[in-house]
Amino acid sequence: MRLDLFTLFPEILSGYLGQSILAKAIERKLVEVHLHDFRRWTKDKHQSVDDRPFGGGPGMVIKVEPVVECVEAVCNALPASGRLILLTPQGRRLTQPIVEELAAESSLQLLCGRYEGFDQRVTEILQPDEISIGDYVLGGGEVAAMVLVDAVARLVPGVLGDQRSCVEDSFSQGNRLLEFAQYTRPREYRGYQVPEVLLSGNHEAISKWRREQTLERTRDRRADLLDGSGDSPVEPDRS
Ligand code: 6GU
Numbered sequence: 001m002r003l004d005l006f007t008l009f010p011e012i013l014s015g016y017l018g019q020s021i022l023a024k025a026i027e028r029k030l031v032e033v034h035l036h037d038f039r040r041w042t043k044d045k046h047q048s049v050d051d052r053p054f055g056g057g058p059g060m061v062i063k064v065e066p067v068v069e070c071v072e073a074v075c076n077a078l079p080a081s082g083r084l085i086l087l088t089p090q091g092r093r094l095t096q097p098i099v100e101e102l103a104a105e106s107s108l109q110l111l112c113g114r115y116e117g118f119d120q121r122v123t124e125i126l127q128p129d130e131i132s133i134g135d136y137v138l139g140g141g142e143v144a145a146m147v148l149v150d151a152v153a154r155l156v157p158g159v160l161g162d163q164r165s166c167v168e169d170s171f172s173q174g175n176r177l178l179e180f181a182q183y184t185r186p187r188e189y190r191g192y193q194v195p196e197v198l199l200s201g202n203h204e205a206i207s208k209w210r211r212e213q214t215l216e217r218t219r220d221r222r223a224d225l226l227d228g229s230g231d232s233p234v235e236p237d238r239s
Pocket residue numbers: 086087088089131132133134135136137138139140141144145
């Protein structure tokens with residue numbers, strides 16, 4: 001999968017992409033990432049990427065020209081057309097079904113905003129798919145883009161050591177249950193014991209215990225996932 005990320009702060013992204021599972025996926029060429037700084041696409045000598053809003057008001061607005069020209073240049077040079085996404089609190093909320101849909105694409109272009117947002121004409125001209133990661137406001141789209149990249153990359157075949165890890169995930173492919181508790185050595189720590197059944201070697205009993213755990217946890221913590229009420233993150237999008 002190829003990812004092109006557009007930002008004013010490429011270092012925020014390179015730091016995150018340089019660690020752990022994502023770094024390995026990139027090294028193994030399962031994921032190819034390109035960072036683009038749209039400040040490089042400014043033409044004035046001060047390299048200004050933002051300006052005061054017409055009509056007044058607080059904050060600064062990111063200018064239309066560097067963004068549109070940077071995204072167009074990169075997209076036109078792509079081997080295959082991809083899917084352009086703008087990270088914004090005004091987008092539809094990211095859920096695991098959307099993550100699964102994006103993981104099936106061969107190429108994604110992610111546009112990260114800052115300040116009071118982009119000039120509206122960026123959206124009108126580029127017509128991106130607008131995605132939010134939840135109902136709260138971040139200082140910028142970079143962290144949201146990393147949330148999306150992290151969630152998508154782990155579904156790319158080969159990125160996780162054991163593909164079962166993501167097939168059994170909460171929220172994946174209609175799974176609406178939380179995961180069961182996991183334990184590793186030692187068997188006892190400060191008087192806290194590993195449940196006896198997990199040490200029994202009885203696979204049937206272990207599966208049954210895990211199924212029960214899963215239901216009990218979901219009932220206790222996220223009853224909305226079981227009855228379809230409330231603020232379920234896997235509910236169909238109503239927008
Ligand atoms: Cl994608 N961007 C920003 N700035 N804030 C957010 C968000 C995105 N998603 C939730 N809050």
